Amino acid sequence: MLGLLAACAVPDPSAPPARLGLDPFYRQYRDAEGIPVVASEKPPAAALDRARDIIDGMLAHRPDLRDALIARGYRVAVIAEDEALLDLPEHRHWTKPPPDDPRLTRCEKLHYEERIGQLSDREYWDQRARAIAGPTTTAAAEDLLGLRSSRWYGETIFVHEFAHNVLLAAKVADPALYAQVEQAYVHARETGLWKDEYTATTIDEYWAEGSQFWFNSNRLQVFSGQRILSDDDLKAYDPALYAALASAYGTVHRLSADPFYMAEARIPPGPIPENTAEVC
Numbered sequence: 001m002l003g004l005l006a007a008c009a010v011p012d013p014s015a016p017p018a019r020l021g022l023d024p025f026y027r028q029y030r031d032a033e034g035i036p037v038v039a040s041e042k043p044p045a046a047a048l049d050r051a052r053d054i055i056d057g058m059l060a061h062r063p064d065l066r067d068a069l070i071a072r073g074y075r076v077a078v079i080a081e082d083e084a085l086l087d088l089p090e091h092r093h094w095t096k097p098p099p100d101d102p103r104l105t106r107c108e109k110l111h112y113e114e115r116i117g118q119l120s121d122r123e124y125w126d127q128r129a130r131a132i133a134g135p136t137t138t139a140a141a142e143d144l145l146g147l148r149s150s151r152w153y154g155e156t157i158f159v160h161e162f163a164h165n166v167l168l169a170a171k172v173a174d175p176a177l178y179a180q181v182e183q184a185y186v187h188a189r190e191t192g193l194w195k196d197e198y199t200a201t202t203i204d205e206y207w208a209e210g211s212q213f214w215f216n217s218n219r220l221q222v223f224s225g226q227r228i229l230s231d232d233d234l235k236a237y238d239p240a241l242y243a244a245l246a247s248a249y250g251t252v253h254r255l256s257a258d259p260f261y262m263a264e265a266r267i268p269p270g271p272i273p274e275n276t277a278e279v280c
């Protein structure tokens, strides 16, 4: 009888279900209404909870965009402070971007050989990022928990990365919204908005940085006499982007699990800089 009971034991709801077919590397699991959040045994459970809640907040207005991500098998993997992007089974084979990769920033293109050419694939990725969008979107525990040890303390990088997924979902599930973002981006480039900021790199970064301002957890950007910090600043500066973001996110400007929502840390200490774009 005891044996039978053990055989019928309910699976641990915090372990990844077998149907996901994941590498045994993954030991923790949360369900963001159909989007799995997974991790090794290392990250704190609270980091997975935060990731789940931020996903739920960002998709609350658009179940169709959530469905598009579920249909494509998107999931989120959380890494611990002593783990790196290339520790994940899905990322182990990654190589560094070539010099003509369109995702390189303005400054990376200018200084490719010193900044990237001399690094190994592993060294490049360890320096470049601890979070990334895509089918295995990755988030760092220290970012989700808002810890001082975060390399990008003062902004929530996971909101940025998951916003990339939202735009991908719009591209397949709501082409009209995607076209609206394209129009806003072309207008921004033509009229010199977001001059030299990371925001202007590609349509994807434009959308993701805009999403961070929408949710009031991006670091201050200053350029051409403009200071952009809040959703109100965004609305005044780039109303076309704001309108597109509203189509995706509705009227909510706060993610309850977001550690940097309206945080003082969004503003760098000391005098306000005249320009926050990278100089290179």
Ligand SMILES: [Zn+2]
Residues within 6 Å of the ligand: 160, 161, 164, 204, 205, 208
């Ligand atoms: Zn990005």
